[in-house]
Amino acid sequence: MSLFRIVQKNLKKNLSFYSLYLGSVAFVLMIFYFSISFGSNDLIVSRLMGDNKLQAMIKVVLPLLMAFVLFYMSYSNTFFMKRRMKELSIYALLGFNKRKVILILFLENIFICLLALGIGIIVGGIVYIALIQIVIQWLSISLDESSIVWFNSDAVLITVSFVALALIVLLFSNYRFIRKHTLLDLVKVEGTREKPIQLKLWKAMVGFVSLVAGYILALDIKRGADSLWVTVGFAPLSMLTFILIVVGTILSIHSFLPYALNKIKAAKHSFYRDTMIITIPQFVQRITSNSRTLIVSTLISATALGLLGAGVITFYYPVKAIERTNPAAFEFPIQGEGLTQKALGIVKQNVDADHIQSKQTTILEVQSSSKNLPFEYSAKEKAGFDLISASDYQSSLVLQGDAQSMNDLTGNQAIFIKYNQNNVDERGKVYTLIPPQGKPIDIDIKYTTLENTISFANSVGTLVVPDTLYQQIQATGVPSRQIMSIYGEGLRSNSVVHAQLIPLFADNVYFQSAIGKRTTFLQANSSSLLISIFASTIFLISTGSILYFTNISNTYSKINDFRILEKLGYRKSKIKKIVNYQIFITLIIPYILGSLHSIFALECFKTLMPNLIGDSSAFWLPEIVAIGIFTVIYGVYYLITQYSSYKVIWGRKVKVANASPPPNSKGYVSSFGKRRARSYK
Structure with a gap:
């Protein structure tokens, strides 16, 4: 019987056992092919990502995936080898030398990998086309359909090369496995007994303590400026946390869990039961082995x-x-009445006028002489506070659909609009404003909020002050600017209006569009x-x-x-x-x-x-x-x-566990009869 015939019978009889391995390898190759196809299409990458971020990511991720997949395939191959010890021993008794046994295993791997490769490329191509179409429709991108090819020659070549590399790794793994085992090893391997378990308390305790310490250090970063991550440094603390977690994982699994389960034996009322008396010792043995x-x-x-x-x-x-x-939905600085009316006209042409609302907000720019000013003060292009009136703030919140009310401000009280939710609480702090004319004004922060009504591109470090105080400061001649905000039902996702407004504000970085920012991201x-x-x-x-x-x-x-x-x-x-x-x-x-x-x-x-x-x-x-x-x-x-x-x-016996029937070719049988004294070398 030819080697190809033997391989064919082996795969046919063991197909149910190999099915999960075949499916998982095919899935991995499908993702591999999809990723290569996606990253190698320059037109799609340039339209979906203006820079080379995706290609750079693929160059980093794919080698890691390749290394892991090779490890996975090698591990799975070793598992199948151990389960086929009896079969391999039969081949040896029939006169097959180690070279022929290795060749049989290599041919089997070729058939499995080629089948997985075919499935992976076909399914990967289908997934690639489907996902590209979904992304194009989702992001409303105009793209030439001819640029999306199901069969990418570069991707196929790279995927085939990777499968060839995997086959070489599997061949080397089989060679090492067969070379280091004698015929007696193959026959007796399944009869070997498990070694007795020796558990050490100190290893268990070190593992548990290391794991807990790693978790505590990880949470310590949430303390902000008081955290060890700040006082000691991010790099050393991250390395220490990583080491503690890894060491804790190793010793917890190897020693702590078996030790804890072993102690359950002492609890007679729970251990001496029909199932627990069997499962607990096997848990300990299984976790350790x-x-x-x-x-x-x-x-x-x-x-x-x-x-x-x-x-x-x-x-x-x-x-x-x-x-x-x-x-x-759309926001821009008012730089001329004509431009503003033209922008509003474009919106009204595409959306029902009853569903459009606009709001003009005047922002006052004022300096401060206080020390330890908040981050938002210095984050601006020109350091300072932006002041808006309480009435403007409240009406804008209503247009945004927010019923929040903070209209109980009196005197020099203010609401501070925070940029982010940090650990600093500005409530109760007093900041001194320096208007161009008159005396300095002390502002008392009564509330802080994340509810901003102007985009951060146009206003950072914003204070909401009572209308009376706002008018008082405005009368001093402080610099000001006007912001136009446009709201409307469905307007935040209206790409048609966005496309028509873009030419009006092509060189204006302060033009803000919700749909534009979302699409870009x-x-x-x-x-x-x-x-x-x-x-x-x-x-x-x-x-x-x-x-x-x-x-x-x-x-x-x-x-x-x-x-x-x-x-x-x-x-x-x-x-x-x-x-x-x-x-x-x-x-x-x-x-x-x-x-x-x-x-x-x-x-x-x-x-x-x-x-x-x-x-x-x-x-x-x-x-x-x-x-x-x-x-x-x-x-x-x-x-x-x-x-x-x-x-x-x-159930039905899994063929791989009981070894494939030996070849019934008369030639091999007679050959074995003539050479029954031949050693397995």
Whole structure:
């Protein structure tokens, strides 16, 4: 029988066992091909992103993905090798030398990778076309359809080269595995007993303390100026936190969790039960024997969740903040009555006049002689406070749809409009204003708010003062400027009006458009968000597959134990419960620790971003989305692993576990009969 015939039979008989591996590799190659296609189309990149941000991101992300995918494929390949020890030993007994065995395994990998490559390119091309069309429609971009090609020759070449590299890595991995095992190893490998576990209290305590200390340091960044991150320095504290988290993860999984579970044995009322007396010792054994896999899965899951959460936050939060940074649909400084009327005329031509409202606000520019002025004072092009009247402020809030009322200002009291939600509270502070004429005026800050009515492009460091005080200061001859704000139903998303207004304010950086700012941001960041989502999903799916293979391997090693339990009278439902516990503990450790790591990492990340809207849900929602995706992926893997484990114990025998039938070619049999003394070299 030819080697190709043997390979064909092996793949056919083991197809159900290889299906998840094939699917996950095909998915990874699909994302890989999609990313290359997206980044190599210069026209699309230039239209969606004016700079080379996307291409730079792909150059950074893809090598990391390639390294991880190679690790994942190598790990999965090693798993399949261990499960096929009996089959390999049969090949050896039939007279196959190691070179032929390695060649058989290499041909199998070629068939699997080529099939995954074909699926990945076809599905990746379809996803690429679909997503490009969605982005074009979403961002209302005019683009020549002929520039979007399903079959990108450069992307195909790079993807094929990567698959060739993966095959070389798998060939080298198989070679090392076969070379270091003798025939006796192959026959006895599944009969080896697990080594007794030796747990050390000091390792468990160091792991737990390191993890808690890392979390505390991560949260310390929220103390602002009093934080160690400020007094000691960001770089050393971030490195220390990273080391504590990694060391804590390693020792907690390797020592603390097994030690804690081992202590449950002392609680006789909970330990001596029909299922717990079996599951607890196996939990300890399983966590310890698979600690390396659990540690790697936890760290990779945390990295993927952190990347996904950070990507969603940096995309969702600025879009949400546009509602505040651009409170009006359109806003511009009044530089001439003719230009203003022309702009209003364009708006009225495209929108029902009954749905349009405009507001003219006069801003007074005044200097201050106070020390320790707020950040907003110095953030302006010309340092100073902007003053608006309480009546103008209140009427603008109504036009924005906000019923907030702070009209109880009296005397020299004022409302300070903050740029962001920082830890500094200006309430009760007194700032001295210096008008061009007259005496200095002390302003008492009664309220602070994030509800601004003028965009920050036109007013930063804004004070809302009573109308009487406003008129008094205005009479001193302070510089002033007028801002026109336009509101209207559906006007914030009206791209037609935006396109017609742009030529009027082509060189005016103070012209503000809500739809323009949103479109610009989406064009600049949508592609990066897609790349981060796909990269994170690859990490999560690959780690889920690794844990799947680990659980199936454990089930195979304990299959005789389950059969003994059946003979002892354990019902099928009880054995299923034990199996479910064992699968659950393997998945829940990376899930909980990975989620916790990502939450604390994102807390540090969020602190570095200015909180422009003061709404914590704008930060928490992306984290919930990231963990929700994580939950769905691991939930699916739990169900798949559960089904496969049941199938291993009670269902149709999985071919890879019981070895493919030896070749029945007479030539090989007679050859083996003549050379039965031949050694496996």
